[in-house]
Amino acid sequence: RKREAEYQKRYKEWQTTPEYAQICKAEEVESRKREQARSAEMALAAKRPRVEKEKTPVRFTYGEEEIASTPAITVVSKGAKKKSAASAASSATAPAAANEVPPEILQEAEDMKMKAAFLNLSQRPEILNSQCSHREILAALKRCGGLVNPAKRALLADVEAEATKAENAAVAASKLASMPEGLLSAAGTQ
Numbered sequence: 513r514k515r516e517a518e519y520q521k522r523y524k525e526w527q528t529t530p531e532y533a534q535i536c537k538a539e540e541v542e543s544r545k546r547e548q549a550r551s552a553e554m555a556l557a558a559k560r561p562r563v564e565k566e567k568t569p570v571r572f573t574y575g576e577e578e579i580a581s582t583p584a585i586t587v588v589s590k591g592a593k594k595k596s597a598a599s600a601a602s603s604a605t606a607p608a609a610a611n612e613v614p615p616e617i618l619q620e621a622e623d624m625k626m627k628a629a630f631l632n633l634s635q636r637p638e639i640l641n642s643q644c645s646h647r648e649i650l651a652a653l654k655r656c657g658g659l660v661n662p663a664k665r666a667l668l669a670d671v672e673a674e675a676t677k678a679e680n681a682a683v684a685a686s687k688l689a690s691m692p693e694g695l696l697s698a699a700g701t702q
Contacts, residue, residue, distance in 0.1 A: 642671040
C-alpha cells in the first residue's frame with residue numbers, strides 16, 4: 513500500500529509536467545487519425561458490393577441420386593435485385609444436365625471410393641470448360657490418389673499441353689502451305 517501511494521503521488525506530479533501534456537496531445541492526434549481512417553474505411557465498404565449467400569441450397573442430380581451443394585453466392589450491389597432461388601437453381605443445374613455422368617463411370621468411381629471427389633471435380637467450371645471426358649477425370653483422380661485439386665491441375669495441364677501441340681501443328685502446316693512448290697519438292701527428295 514505504501515508503494516502504491518508513493519506511485520500515485522509521483523504519477524500526479526508527472527501529470528503536471530509539459531512532457532506529459534505533449535504525450536497526451538500526441539495520443540489524441542493518433543486517436544483522431546485512427547478514427548478518420550476507420551470512418552474512411554467504412555465509407556469505402558459502403559460503396560463496395562456486398563456478397564450474400566442464397567438461403568436455398570442448389571441441388572445437382574446424377575442419375576437417380578440427388579446431391580445438395582453449398583448455397584450459391586451472389587453479389588448484390590446497391591439498387592440491384594437479388595437472384596431468386598429458383599433462377600439460381602435452374603442456372604446451376606443446367607450444366608449438370610448437359611454433363612450427365614454415365615452410370616458405369618459413377619459405379620467405377622464408387623468402387624474406388626472416389627465418387628464424391630469425382631462429382632466435385634466433374635462439376636468445377638474449369639473442368640466443364642475444358643471438355644474433359646469423364647474417363648479422363650476419373651483417371652486423373654486415380655493418379656492423384658483421390659485428391660481433387662491436384663487432379664484438376666493435372667487435367668488442365670494435359671488440356672493445355674494438347675492445345676499447345678495443336679497450335680504448333682497448325683503453325684507448321686501454315687508454314688508449309690506458304691512455302692513455294694519448288695522448295696517443297698526439293699525438301700521431300702532429301
